[in-house]
Amino acid sequence: MMHSSRLTRRSVIKAGLGMALATTALTTLGLPMPAKAAGKKVIIGAFADGGLTPFKEKIIPLAKEQGFDIQFLEDEYGVTLEKWFADAQSGAGQYDLYLLDDPWVPQFGAANVLEDLGAGGIDGSDKDWIGPMIDMGYWPPQKGPRVKGFENAKPTLICVPFVGDLQTLTYRNDVFTGGAPKTWDEVIAKGKEGVAAGKIKYPVVFRGVSGNPIVTSWYPVFLSFGGSFFDDKWNPIFNSAEGKASADFFVGTMKQNAPSGVVEFDSDQEGAAILGGEAGAIIQYSGNALKADDPAQTKVAGKLDFGVVPKQEKAIAQMGIFIAGVPKSAPNKANSIEFLKWYVSAETQAKLSEAGSIPVKRSAFGVAKPGNRLIPIALQQLDAGALPRPRTPDWAKVEELLGIELNKALQAGSGGGAALDTAAKQVKDYLTTVGYY
Template sequence: MRILYGALLGAASLLAVAPAQAEKLTIATVNNGDMIRMQGLTEDFKAKNPGIDVEWVTLEENALRQKVTTDIATKGGQFDVLTIGTYEVPIWAKKGWLVPLDNLGADYDVDDLLPAIRSGLSLDGKLYAAPFYGESSMVMYRKDLFEKAGLTMPDSPTWDFIADAAKKITDKPGEVYGICLRGKAGWGENMAFLTAMSNSFGARWFDEQWKPQFDQPEWKDTLSFYVDLMKDAGPPGASSNGFNENLALFNSGKCGMWIDATVAASFVTNPKDSKVADKVGFALAPNKGLGKNANWLWAWSLAVPAGSKKTEAAEKFIAWATSKGYLDLVAAKEGWANVPPGTRSSLYANPEYQKAAPFAKMTLDSINSADPTHPTVKPVPYVGVQFVAIPEFQGLGTTVGQLFSAALAGSSTVDQALASAQQASTREMTKAGYIK
């Protein structure tokens, strides 16, 4: 008996000293500056949560969307934390695909989240994703080129002013293009930009009976204006350019103006990354005088798929990455100008941030002025500014994005692209039962 008892004691002591296996979280995220910075700071999370390890899967925007959508729809269970946007959250929450974030901790301060951002990530009052950063869109422009051309950028420019200025500051021999805009196909790439732009032109995806509207004059005005502007003042190969490509062009001094996500402001004013950091000004996204600016509303957010077996650890990670403490951590390492913007009221009340970020007020004004419940000039049956919050939009938006990218590339005409968009969307909406 004694021998057996001694053996059991020995085994127990071995178990006591064997290191516990760390719980590994697999996190799918988008390849952009703020997310890459978060990966660089992961050691802080691991130090505070010694039993949790982290593995990153970092993908370009279109690839990320495809992969996480396939995984969650098939209950693949490949990821424990997903980076998803304002479009997916309410749709996926309604399907039961996301875990409600009820345990972010007593000090998380969910009431500090900006109301416009929080409401887009909630369903029936429950938060299903926590915003890592929030954004609208705005004009970023080269003050030196405007001065040289004798131009003054208004706080709220019209599209006609933008087109005129773009042509005046273009210097093709010097490889400076008046304007850079998204052309890469994708519902969250060129269609995010073009849908927001179309809102300001009085266009809409669908009328109140869900009938597609690409055969209406407002869409023809939008797409013709965009294609002509890019032909006159845009860079070559624009139909391949998304957010990252245009950011690289702007930072290397090749773009006079760039209309895109407000989150880019900290990248274009960072002397480490941008050759023109001290020459950048900001304005609201343009309008056509119809009461709507071409600004969108988005948040890249972190969520837990219902298929994850590591919900508790995943919520701990999300609470760390989207907390006030994380903003303080980035500020300490990189400076206040580089903290993820657009999520918390306290950030915009912080005098240190206001001083470090000349774009802070314009970002907040842009976020607050976007209205997902009334996104268009004419009434619509849908919610969403640069997207339509229905499950079918992901596929349909990408199809239309490919048609419009082809029109920009010159491989089809504006009229052909719009006719094909009308046909494709009518077919899809009829099949899905929206149109009787």
């Protein structure tokens, strides 16, 4: 879920991406003709991701018992955004429900192609929601800065959280014998002790590849140091004193205590380091974290535990979820909204938790037998702090610019603060060109 689209706010809302272009895109992408409504049919579009396995294996059969005919259509992540956006813009009606990556919500929201689910009877004010998750379903956002053109618009619930996910800490319990390390200093200090004792080779591992990977790994460090990305006018402030301190720590101290090739590490490489027994700690999303309990995928089964991310001033993780929206062109719109009401109910969310997915309703975290031991830790992290990426259609470009500069500093092993200054100027220039100020 942690990839990013290059579709920007400008390309979403400008007239050129209207009906004609979207229809052409449908033809180019080879989409089928629209399906006709039939009974309680619900056509779900999803990108292939292991995080949806419990839904497919456990929840779809329960939906069938409720009379829903679920057609689950999967595609590779890299094509789904463009395909679904073309479907929504053209009104072709290929899908009843999109399972979006949450940073895409502003893009669909700005284009006004999704149904008002609140008007359909889904209560966004239900106190059982995980607050930061339901907040991501509103466009424009209920709080924080808004992009131009939506300053005075009433927030509308156009998506609902579908499967929760967020970063947590995975650590070696034979290195951090007192439980999960509470601070970054503890990660490094006790990690070094583990290296000296011959238990691990590196205190920490992370992703260093330019763009989304390095920004995702740096994000919880940045938040823990007290950083913020933008002020209420979309001016970049990630190069504050707190932000610079986090970047210097990341490209300096953390690099010095990570594998030598970390500059080129992505998910596979960082996963191999922790699962192979070489690294002492890692911050990662649940899909990778749960491999820690699979003896077929790790050499150190039984030695990996989960905890809240370390703190400097705070212990805040990045949150990224599957989130569902119903296109205005959905052929089975009423069925889709009825399905979502059933799916996000406390009862069904409890079944999702038992199946092993992080739920989106607080009550579902309290089931007697959650499907994996990460679920109660996820709730601890949510209560400690978890934030989504900034709610702008241009996040992908911001992340790209920032990731390039962070990667350069990581290669040098220093200059994290200066990298943020450079990136802040580039981001400000870019946002200026697309009309933010």
